[in-house]
Amino acid sequence: MxxxxxxxxxxxxxxxxxxxxxxxxxxxxxxxxxxxxxxxxxxxxxxxxxxxxxxxxxxxxxxxxxxxxxxxxxxxxxxxxxxxxxxxxxxQRCVFLSTTEVEIIAMSEGAREVKYILNVLDGLVYNTQSGAHVPTELGMQERTEIMVSDERHHVTDKAV
Structure with a gap:
C-alpha cells in the first residue's frame, strides 16, 4: 500500500x-x-x-x-x-473461552488491586486515638466545644 x-x-x-x-x-x-x-x-x-x-x-x-x-x-x-x-x-495476554472465565479473571484482578491498596494504606502512619477520646473524656469537652462549635461536626459524639 x-x-x-x-x-x-x-x-x-x-x-x-x-x-x-x-x-x-x-x-x-x-x-x-x-x-x-x-x-x-x-x-x-x-x-x-x-x-x-x-x-x-x-x-x-x-x-x-x-x-x-x-x-x-x-x-x-x-x-x-x-x-x-x-x-x-x-x-491481550490470552484468549478467553467464556464470559464466566472473563468475570472470574476480572474479579481476581480486582481483588489483587484491593489487596495492593490495603497494603499501601497499612504502610501509612496515622493516629486516630486523640479524635476517638474527645467525645468520651469530660475534661476535654469544654475545650473541644470551642474548637468545633458547628453542630454537623458532632455526629461522632451522638453516635458514641
Missing part, C-alpha cells in the same frame, strides 16, 4: 487524522484520484487488524462521492499513520 500510493519514503504520522481538521464536500475535481480504492483498502485493514483507524475511515467515507485532492492528501495520512505504527500488537 505504501508503494502503490507513493508513500514508501514518507514521514510516519503520529495520528490517523489531524486534530481539529474539518473536511467539506468537494466539487468532484479529484475524481481521477484513487480515493475510493485507498478508502476501501483502509476499511479492509481496519476490519481485519486495525480498529484504531475505524473512526478515520468512517470520517472519510462521508466524502465517497464528493472528494477532492485535499481529501486524498488527508486520507494518505492514515496510511502514513499505519506506517508509523507497524510494530503495534494486540495487548
Amino acid at each position: 505504501l508503494e502503490a500510493y507513493g508513500l514508501r519514503d514518507a514521514e510516519p504520522a503520529a495520528l490517523p487524522m489531524t486534530p481539529g481538521s474539518v473536511l467539506t464536500p468537494s466539487d468532484g475535481k479529484g475524481s481521477n484520484l484513487p480515493y475510493r480504492a485507498l478508502l476501501g483498502q483502509l476499511h479492509w485493514v481496519a476490519g481485519c487488524t486495525r480498529p484504531d483507524i475505524v473512526a478515520a475511515g468512517s470520517a472519510f467515507s462521508r466524502f465517497y462521492t464528493t472528494y477532492g485532492a485535499e481529501h486524498f492528501v488527508a486520507l494518505k495520512q492514515v496510511v502514513r499513520y499505519l506506517k508509523g505504527t507497524l510494530q503495534y500488537e494486540l495487548m
Whole structure:
C-alpha cells in the first residue's frame, strides 16, 4: 500500500487524522484520484487488524462521492499513520473461552488491586486515638466545644 500510493519514503504520522481538521464536500475535481480504492483498502485493514483507524475511515467515507485532492492528501495520512505504527500488537495476554472465565479473571484482578491498596494504606502512619477520646473524656469537652462549635461536626459524639 505504501508503494502503490507513493508513500514508501514518507514521514510516519503520529495520528490517523489531524486534530481539529474539518473536511467539506468537494466539487468532484479529484475524481481521477484513487480515493475510493485507498478508502476501501483502509476499511479492509481496519476490519481485519486495525480498529484504531475505524473512526478515520468512517470520517472519510462521508466524502465517497464528493472528494477532492485535499481529501486524498488527508486520507494518505492514515496510511502514513499505519506506517508509523507497524510494530503495534494486540495487548491481550490470552484468549478467553467464556464470559464466566472473563468475570472470574476480572474479579481476581480486582481483588489483587484491593489487596495492593490495603497494603499501601497499612504502610501509612496515622493516629486516630486523640479524635476517638474527645467525645468520651469530660475534661476535654469544654475545650473541644470551642474548637468545633458547628453542630454537623458532632455526629461522632451522638453516635458514641
